[in-house]
Structure formats: structure tokens, C-alpha cells
Amino acid sequence: MGLTSDEIIINGGRPLKGRIEVRGAKNLATKAMVAALLGQSTSLLRNVPNISDVRVVAGLLALHGVQITKGDTPGDYYLDPSRVESAHMADIDAHAGSSRIPILFCGPLLHRLGEAFIPDLGGCRIGDRPIDFHLDALRKFGAVVEKLPSGIRMTAPNGLHGADIELPYPSVGATEQVLLTSVLAEGTTELKNAAIEPEIMDLIAILQKMGAIINVEPNRVIFIEGVEELHGYKHSAIFDRNEAASWAAAALATEGDIFVGGARQEEMMTFLNIFRKVGGAFEIEDDGIRFYHPGGELKPVVIETDVHPGFMTDWQQPLVVALTKANGVSTIHETVYENRFGFTDALNKMGADIVVYKDGLEGYKRRVARRDFEQAAVITGPTPLKGADVEVPDLRGGFSHLIAALTAEGQSTVSNVGIISRGYEDFIGKLRQLGADFVFEA
Template sequence: MLANRHSSFDRNPPVIIGGFPLSNDVLVVHGGTPLKGEIRVRGAKNLVSKAMVAAVLGDTPSTLHDVPAISDVDIVRGLLELHGVRTTMSGDQTLRMDPTNVVIAGVDEINVHAGSSRIPILLCGPLLHRLGRAYIPNLGGCNIGGRPIDFHLNALREFGAVIDKQPDGMHLSAPQRLQGIKYTLEYPSVGSTEQILLTAVLAEGVTELRNAAVEPEIIDLICVLQKMGAIIKVHTDRVIEIEGVDRLHGYRHRPVPDRIETGSWAAAALATHGEVFVRGAQQADMMTFLNVYRSIGGAFDIDDGPDGGIRFWHPGGELSPVALETDVHPGLMTDWQQPLVVALTQAHGLSIVHETVYERRFGYTAELRQMGANIQLYRECLGGTPCRWGRRNFLHSAVIAGPSQLHAADLQIPDLRAGFSHLIAALSAEGTSRVFGVDRYITRGYEDFDAKLAALGASVERP
């Protein structure tokens, strides 16, 4: 059972003992109990925060339904309120945003959020359109590989923004109305695609974006912008055309469900020999994951009803090894890789995973090896998907030999998705583990995390 639930992050510097922080930001996990029960997923974290930014473009209020109660939403709400956007959240997790009186926030106020989010860079286009200027503090986010903002800055310059780099950050201005551009991304980056969409919709003329990201959350953001009055055409071969308009109004929108959280709980069900019904999950955006899940030996059943979802379970017997490569959509999402690797430690044979999206995404495997997993990392590309890292000396391929009996350990969470993977490992391991950094990282992307563990019968507690 779960006891002493804590949801706030202790911002005071923790006392370090034995290499780990001594604070309430720790979960004690008694492993070996299969997860069984039902949880619900809300709107996708990777869409909700961007739809919140889009609200700044409108001249009337916007309403976003099914917003997850996660810390990333709180951070973006804080940023919007600093810029004069009034926000209210109702009990059914419906967020209303009124951008009528948008203002430029003070540098010191924005810097309070420096290092906690990468959202400020996406506010640039909307603020340049609304106010003619914007400011970007130093940006944060998970340390999983280089996510340079050069793509963003280059695109903003092409639109006509003037960027002045200062020690405290970057100050942007738009001496005249931003102009539509023709732009080709070197890589189909989600963040860069979002930046161009959020900037092009009010720019004068037509913007043509090539090699764009087309993830479900990108398409859902386009749906939001279209509801606001934007004219956006999605062509074949990753080409998006945006015809700038003179004004946008507010929207009402229910986001796509969070496919990352869905996959995380699915992997947890498989690794712990459990059964989890993820209410709210939808098949269409999970198809690539579901194919892999079935190949490994996991079972699932889809309920297409109005309040349906997907049931995931371990059907018994041996799990099968697989060869996987992460890729941009419609390939295997990089955020699914980490929880799936934990499940693959229980497969009989050798599995190969080639990471092609983030060059440092396998850092979390050191803790899994500490727990008894047999995982070897390689700098070579162990797969056929074109890869940016093959000649740059990054450990970006993994070979997992299984099955391995995992044993309890003290685990320090390095980032959001690795944190959930560590938790899955602790839940399936023999003995009692302590997982540090739960509130700091996992609550960024997983709503009611402690309550969901309790609903699934996890044997965990807060010290």
C-alpha cells in the first residue's frame, strides 16, 4: 500500500549522504508485486504545453480540456501569467486562458524559470506578434543529448526577428511585421516545427516548411491553430504550408491522449507480469508501440468505446528478444525506448536497441546494470536506420541479454523518462529499492503518480 503521499518538490538544497539526497523526494519500492488494475491518461504533455503557448496568439480566451495535473503544466501556467495571461483551472482539469492583456515580463521574473523548462523559446513568435519583443532565459530540460536552439533562432531570424544575445539571455525584437519564409529543417525536429508553426500563422505571406516533424502532437497543434483561424496545409513528404492571417481568436480543444504515459504503464505491466487497463488510451497513435509490444510477447486488448482504452498484460511464458530502432514518427518513439528496455531485460535471448534521436539516452542503463541487468553499450550503429551519431563517438546502441534477475538498489533519477524506467525496474526487482528524485522528475510528466501506483497495487511508500 502507499502511505504519506507528497506532491511538492523540495526546492531547498538536499543533504547528501552516501551519494544520494536525504529528503522526502524518494520512493521506497518493495519489488516483486505484479501491477494490476486501472489508471487513466489525460491529454498529452507534449501537446498541452504547446497549446497553452498557442493561446497567446489569440485575441480572445481559449479553453483546453483534460489537462494533466503535472508540474510542467504548472511551469507553463506560471510563464503565461508572468506575461499577463490570466489562467484558471476548474476541478475537471479544464484550463481557461485569457490573453487579452499580454505584457512583457521582467527579466528577473522570467529567470526564476530559467533551467526549469524549454517552453520560453516557443513563446518568442507569439510575443513578437503581440508585442514586438520577447526574451529567452537560459533553457532547461532533461539531459539526454544536445537539443540546440540554433534551429529556433535561425528560423526566427529568417522571419525577420532581430536577436541580441546578452549574458542574461537573448532579447528579441520585430521592427516590422514578420514575413513568411521557405525553410528546410536539417532534421525533423519537433521543437523547431512547433516554433515555425507558432510564428508563421500570423506572419505576412506564405511559409513553406520542409522536412517537418509530423508527430501526432504536431498534428494536434495544427488542429488547435486551425480552430483559432489559421490556414495550414499538411502535404506529403513532411511539407507543411502555412498561409499567414491577420488575426487569431481563442479555441476550445481536447488534446490527444498521452501516448508516452500509455507506453510507460504498458511496459510496467509486462515487466512485472501484471495487467493494466489504461483508460483514455487510443490505438491509432500507439500502433508502432503495439507492434513491438506484441513482438516481445506482451498482450493487449483495445476498447474503442467512448470511455474506453487499452488493456496491457503479460500472458505468461517467455518473452522474446527483438531488434529495435528509435526514429521520428511514424517510427518507434524515443520516449518508448527506455521503459521497453527494462521489459527486454526479461526476454530470453539478445535484444538490440539502436537510438537515433538523442545521443545520450542510454545513461540510465548504468543503474539497470547495478541491479543485475546484462546491458552492453556500443558506439557503432547496430541497425539500418540513418543515424546522426554513428561517427561521433556516442554510446547510442545497446545489446540486452536476458532474462536477468533484477535486484534492489538505490537509484538516482537522471531525467523524466529514465526515472519511470528506474521505477519499473524497482517494481520488478527482488527486495526493496529507494528511488530518489521522483517529485523532481517523474511528476513533470505523470499525473497523480502516487495515486496510480496505489490503484495498481504497487508496494511502495514514502519514508
């Protein structure tokens, strides 16, 4: 059987070397596009990555009457919401695919139209990802939520009003929901236990540009004073720190040297500390960060994933491949998602020694309090990897499989690579730039 457009054949063992550029963060650009619904005039979002998740959101916005025009500069998107209208649930379902983005349309659509529909939500298979946080918050704003077999219908018969909301967990998605809903709600909203990721701060900056009044207080508290009207914005999206960390891990695992243009130190400090502890080296420049393997042994580490400013869950998967080369035992406590180590099955198939403890591990001197749903992975190294046929399970796990194949001795076939395009712009072109040895048919 020949190679399909969703497969890549990689000949491993070649260090990745060169320069690539990272554009705006997937986790900001898509939310900023939704925020344009709130304005009474056209918004300009710059530095938008060319990824499938952006195309999904663009399609959903178009279904609701938002006119989207690409600017002369690559990555520039003009979003005109002046003719917003309702969309059929079936159309939304067809365009959304596996994305969970439609839930964030609810607040803006309730303000603009008085109603919103969302289909069943998908996403990567890394945990239950309940939307209860979102629905509970929307109810507190005054939304009436009706669960249907095909999805969820919401109305706001009396409009939306400010609310006091405390999240049981500093969820990024739920924080975004509250921000997008509260800015036009009547009165003041107090959000406790909010997420404070850099992408959240960038979204707040966008909303402030639109005319919102938002105060970020200490201890994860955000106050939002509702205003009567918002206008469009002009904004350049923050860089994608997840993609930057993924290429950094690839440089370390392949004993390579990659300059990641567009990456910034401030948003990556926690990652940079771990990268250095493992044995990687980096150099900070004004226009990006150089990540490289300086030679010598890699060292084992203990990592506990957490919400910002902790070590991101999206960072651990690519780094695990490098840890298979470390001399000793590394442990990763996954405290954010309950099912994020499925990708390690393929690494073990390639020769890694990774044991996943589905109920986590008891430990002392933990920075992050142990959580009931957490898992742990124990990686013993060094273990040389050998080529194999593997299938991508999810976005970050998929990039980890690419790194493993690039590191491994011999040939690997990685299938279902289309998932990777959800969050990594032109990863095939970037692999070519870095000198990878592979075959891919678009």
C-alpha cells in the same frame, strides 16, 4: 536518515494490476497553452494533465499577463490573453527552471509585443538539444536575435513575414516554433522536413480552430498562409501516448495487467507492434487499451528509434526494463538523442546485462539510416533484477527506474523522483491503484 519527499522505497516482485487513466499529452498541452497567446479572446483547453511542466507554463503565461482560470471539470483551463505584457528576464528565468518551453513563447510574443526575452534553457540531460533550429527559423521570419550573457533578446522591427524553411532534421520543437510564428506572419510559409507527430497534428488542429490556414502536404511539407488575427479556441488535448506506453511496459515487466484508460490505438500502432513482438498482449477497447503479460517467455527484439511514425525515443527507456526479462539479446539503436542510455547504469547495478556502445553499432538492413551521434544498447536476458538505491537521471529514465524497482527482488530506494512529476500525473496515486508495495512521504 529518514525518507525524504523526493524518495520512494519500493518492495518489488508484485505484479501491477488494475486500471489507471491517462490525461492529455505533456507534449501537446504545454504547447497549446502557449498558442493561447496568439488569440484575441479566451481559449479553453480541456484534459490538461496536472504535472509540473504545465505549472511552469502557467507561471510563465501569468508573468506575461495571461489570466488562467481552472474550470469546474478537472483538467479544464481557461486562458485569457487580452492583457499580455512584457516580463522581466529574471522572473522568466526563475519560473522556467529546467524547462525549455520559453523558446516557444518567442514567435507569439514577437507578434503581440514586438519583442521577446528567453533565459538560458534547461531540460533533461539526454543530449545537447541545440536551439539553433529555432533561432535560424525566427531569423528567417525577420526576427533580430541578440545573444546576451543571461539569455536571448529578440525584436521584430519590421514585423514578421512568411518564409521558406527547411529543417535539417524533423525536430518537433522547431516545427512547433514555425507553426506558432507563421500563422500571424505576413505572407505564406513553406516548412519542409517538418515533424508530423500526433501532438503536432493536434496543435495544427488547435491553430485551425483559432482561424489559421494550414495545409499538411505529403513528404513532411506544411504550408501556412498568414492571417491578420486569431481568436481563442476550445479543444480537448490528445492523450499522452508516452505515459500510456510507460504503463504498458510496467505491466509487461512486472508480469501484470493494466488497463490504460484514454489510450488509443491509432497513435500507438508502432509501439503495439513491438509490444506484441516482445511477447506482450493487448486488447483495444473504445475507452482505452488493456496491456498484460500473457505468460510464457518474452522474446528479444531489435529497435531503432525514430521520429513519427517510427518508434519513439521516449518509448525505449521504459521498455528496456522488460527486455532484461527477454530470453536472448535485444538491441536498441538510439537515433534521436545522443545521450539517452545513462539510465542503464542503475539497471546494471540492479543485475541487468546492458552494454552501451557510445558510437553505435554497424548493422545491416537498417530501417533508419545510421547517424553520426547515435548510440546503441545491447540487452542480454533474462537477468533477474535485485533491489538497489538508485537516483533518477531524467524523466523517462526515471520512470524506467520505478519499473525496475517494482520488478526487482527485494527493496529499492529511488531518489530524485520529483523529476517524474514533470510528465506523469499523480504517478504515486496510480501506483497505489495498481497495488504496488511502496512507502512515499509527500
